[in-house]
Amino acid sequence: MSMDAVFKALADPTRRRLLDRLHARNAQTLNELCERDDMTRQAVTKHLNILEAANLIVTQKRGREKLHYLNPVPINGIAERWIGKFEQGRLRALSELKKTLEREGQ
Amino acid sequence: MSMDAVFKALADPTRRRLLDRLHARNAQTLNELCERDDMTRQAVTKHLNILEAANLIVTQKRGREKLHYLNPVPINGIAERWIGKFEQGRLRALSELKKTLEREGQ
DNA sequence: TTGACAGGCAACCATATGGTTGCCTATTGT
DNA sequence: ACAATAGGCAACCATATGGTTGCCTGTCAA
Numbered sequence: 001m002s003m004d005a006v007f008k009a010l011a012d013p014t015r016r017r018l019l020d021r022l023h024a025r026n027a028q029t030l031n032e033l034c035e036r037d038d039m040t041r042q043a044v045t046k047h048l049n050i051l052e053a054a055n056l057i058v059t060q061k062r063g064r065e066k067l068h069y070l071n072p073v074p075i076n077g078i079a080e081r082w083i084g085k086f087e088q089g090r091l092r093a094l095s096e097l098k099k100t101l102e103r104e105g106q
Numbered sequence: 107m108s109m110d111a112v113f114k115a116l117a118d119p120t121r122r123r124l125l126d127r128l129h130a131r132n133a134q135t136l137n138e139l140c141e142r143d144d145m146t147r148q149a150v151t152k153h154l155n156i157l158e159a160a161n162l163i164v165t166q167k168r169g170r171e172k173l174h175y176l177n178p179v180p181i182n183g184i185a186e187r188w189i190g191k192f193e194q195g196r197l198r199a200l201s202e203l204k205k206t207l208e209r210e211g212q
Numbered sequence: 213t214t215g216a217c218a219g220g221c222a223a224c225c226a227t228a229t230g231g232t233t234g235c236c237t238a239t240t241g242t
Numbered sequence: 243a244c245a246a247t248a249g250g251c252a253a254c255c256a257t258a259t260g261g262t263t264g265c266c267t268g269t270c271a272a
Contacts, residue, residue, distance in 0.1 A: 004119055011117035012230080013110050016188075023192060030249065043231055045250075064239040064248045072192045079189045082122075086129060086178045087185060118260080136219065149261055151220075170218050170269040 003082065006074045009054035014039070015047045019056060022070040029065045109188065112180045115160035120145070121153045125162060128176040135171045 009015055018033060034044050048068060051057045055074050060067045115121055124139060140150050154174060157163045164175045 007117050011114050075189055075192045083181055083185045086181045
């Protein structure tokens, strides 16, 4: 559950699209997730493995199919443990930045 | 201000550390940001350029020095426009996931 | 004014990454 | 039974990435 794995997983637009699709409809199979993607099934598998390693999705075997579920917990962790830290002082930092730049700009 | 650039910039732990350091103390020069890092100055420059391209930092030349400022806006944008979407249904999705897995598990 | 200091720029290098093709296994439905 | 379907695994390839070294430019201070 390393935070680095989550950030790395989120860095790729294809993987974010996969998360978006699972967010729109959960419990999709690999082949379903391949549709309307001009990639090979194997490429999608690799992305899904990375997402699973980052704990962003969870899978469940169902006969010969493999169902994929979105796991929102690590994203929540990022928002709380890392982004929140920067958001906190957002307005204060912004006005401070503006003031500083104006002052230094003279 | 592409979201992809922000995610890619955040993917590297060195760059996140740089943001952390600017968060701890704003307006640092390149050389200050190089201290206590076993990297060359040029490597740090590359990281800072990537952060600046993603609009995560803003710079200001001051004589022969270049000051770096943290810009929290894009992180806020991510939190609001992307992470929020997943956080919203967090608890609902979690319980739903648990139920589904229990049901399917039989 | 000139040496030291802060930083920029470019070439280069090793490895990581995202994709492919080819083939194998397991489950399903007729 | 067996063809079709769902997916796994491994080798391979091109490019992206993160780092280095070497050298150049601009600013400051003695």
